[in-house]
Amino acid sequence: MTERADLDDLLQPDDGREDAASPSPTRRRSLIAVGGVLIAAGLVAGAWAVLGAGGGAPLALATPGASSPAAGPSPSGTLVDSATPAESASPSTDPSAAPEAAAPPADAPVAAPTIPVFEADTVTVSCPDERESTVPLIFRWSSDGAERAWIGIATSDASVQPFAEVPLTTDGYADIAYACRDADQVYTLTVQGSGGTTSSTVAVSRASS
Template sequence: MSDDTPTRPYEPADESRTEILPAAASEPGADQGPDPSRRRLILVVAIAGGVALLAIIITLAVLLGRPAAAPAPTASPTSTSTSEGTPIPTPTPTLTPAPDDDESEVPSTPPAASIVNFFAWDDEVDCSGDVAVPISLQWEATGERLWLGVGTEDAQQQPYGEYPLSHTLDLDYQCGQPSGSQIYTVTVQAADGTTASSTVTITEAPLVVP
């Protein structure tokens, strides 16, 4: 087989045009995995977050499942409530100070002797037909002891008798007194020994000559 194409001598390739490309520089970290310490930190954070979330879920479940507690009543130190709800004030106790030993006690003064009243129901008697005429005397006094005297102004020294502090006494008037009258005295003595006296006079009615 003939080839009409002109034959050209072989020329070797120009080696100056062949460029050898440098190997691609490997990027830092392109072929390496994540840092182990960083992976450990991420794992710890994830576990802590999961534990916290689980604790929150458990707490919410307990709170939602527990019945609400009734509020505790507030105690009032100054008042209490009746069944109708009306507050009754509670009295505040009053503290009595202890007596001071240095303070001397003042003794109480005993009541003084006193005659409140003393009188005769009739201050005049009729001695026209009788030797003795009944009379009534009445008195009221304060003190410790009381005496009645007849014909004296100090019944304690010349007593007819000792009687209660309040009393009504019936006795006989002896007619024919030289002065035409008779005195009656009550004397009362207090706890401290002091005395007080009161006197009434009963007069004989004059005789009527027919």
């Protein structure tokens, strides 16, 4: 009977005595918190060790609620501000630049051709007694800016009353003769170009007998 009573005493918990080996709920929570901190610290230290062995940059831990920065390092190490827009290329507006010279108007008038030289080998002709005779004449002339030329007798515009169409320049034209029946005569060279016509006249007279 004594042995059974002792066994019942061992199996029967003592409600008035707190088991020293069993931790209280408050102490259990403290132990769990400390254990969690130690585990987190171990993970962070392991990550730093891995990144340091690989030569890479340390891993930044993301903080809840923090926004990403507006600027960050570029691949070359230069700080780039993403909030500053790139400068746009624009043409130079230098006020000192000289303006281009204005082109002459397309409808500018064209100058009329000129006759620098028009002359006969003589201006006085000696005729024989017979009034039906003729004396040859030699003419020389030159022109500038002309496209056509005419020579005429007894006219002021050879293009209207031509004796013949002639070269623009010559050192000796001998197709015209002086008629001795005339006391005097005029010979005209007229040239024509884009700017109009120009005439020059030579007067030849018969010498008195």
